[in-house]
Amino acid sequence: MATLQELADFWSAEGINYVIPPVGGEFPEGFDVREMLRKIIDPSGGVLEVGCGYGRLSAAFPADKYVGVDVNPTAIEQARKRNPEHRYLVIEPGADLPEANSALIYTVALHVSDQALDEFLTPICKAANTIVIAEIMDERWRRDGVPPVFNRDPEAYVGAMRLQGFELLQYGKVVYERYNNANWNVNHDVRLTVHIYRRKEMR
Numbered sequence: 576m577a578t579l580q581e582l583a584d585f586w587s588a589e590g591i592n593y594v595i596p597p598v599g600g601e602f603p604e605g606f607d608v609r610e611m612l613r614k615i616i617d618p619s620g621g622v623l624e625v626g627c628g629y630g631r632l633s634a635a636f637p638a639d640k641y642v643g644v645d646v647n648p649t650a651i652e653q654a655r656k657r658n659p660e661h662r663y664l665v666i667e668p669g670a671d672l673p674e675a676n677s678a679l680i681y682t683v684a685l686h687v688s689d690q691a692l693d694e695f696l697t698p699i700c701k702a703a704n705t706i707v708i709a710e711i712m713d714e715r716w717r718r719d720g721v722p723p724v725f726n727r728d729p730e731a732y733v734g735a736m737r738l739q740g741f742e743l744l745q746y747g748k749v750v751y752e753r754y755n756n757a758n759w760n761v762n763h764d765v766r767l768t769v770h771i772y773r774r775k776e777m778r
């Protein structure tokens with residue numbers, strides 16, 4: 576299972592399973608991610624959230640400046656109920672996306688295989704000038720099983736985004752609390768890595 580379509584089929588079949596780790600509570604990260612996002616993304620030129628799931632993070636942004644997209648119709652249906660003022664679209668994997676100044680890819684790209692990564696990133700890089708990729712970036716988390724994960728090191732995104740004409744502007748790391756215990760935090764980076772990319776030649 577590795578093409579973008581096959582991965583999308585997996586998520587669609589699962590409904591909202593695996594959208595966040597099943598620990599109870601809205602933020603297994605251990606902090607309100609929306610507050611962090613408000614600090615790092617200026618919504619004034621619009622925000623496109625790719626892989627928005629059931630809209631957990633949408634309220635970080637004003638409803639009239641936001642569009643959330645996902646390949647998973649069940650998740651989008653729930654997002655619409657949860658945030659009726661925000662706008663959501665079910666998309667085909669790899670489809671052209673609505674333009675916005677900023678795009679957010681939060682714990683989504685790690686679920687995209689290496690073979691499908693460029694196909695996933697290309698429409699996002701066409702749609703936005705500033706792109707935030709945030710997830711645990713450490714290849715040692717790679718494993719077989721469900722949900723499919725293809726964690727990669729930060730440098731892999733720097734390289735992939737450079738091919739798309741984007742440069743890394745800023746980065747930060749913050750502990751992802753769910754994984755900060757002895758089952759996980761030995762020989763694994765348990766921090767969420769946040770990358771902010773900017774288009775090299777502004778349109």
Ligand SMILES: C[S@@+](CC[C@H](N)C(=O)[O-])C[C@H]1O[C@@H](n2cnc3c(N)ncnc32)[C@H](O)[C@@H]1O
Nearest residue numbers: 586594626627628631645646647668681682683
């Ligand atoms: C781990 S969940 C994260 C959801 C959300 N970002 C959050 O943190 O609450 C990954 C989401 O990415 C979506 N997804 C997977 N492949 C996608 C693709 N090619 N394009 C858009 N969304 C995708 C899945 O349907 C799922 O909702």
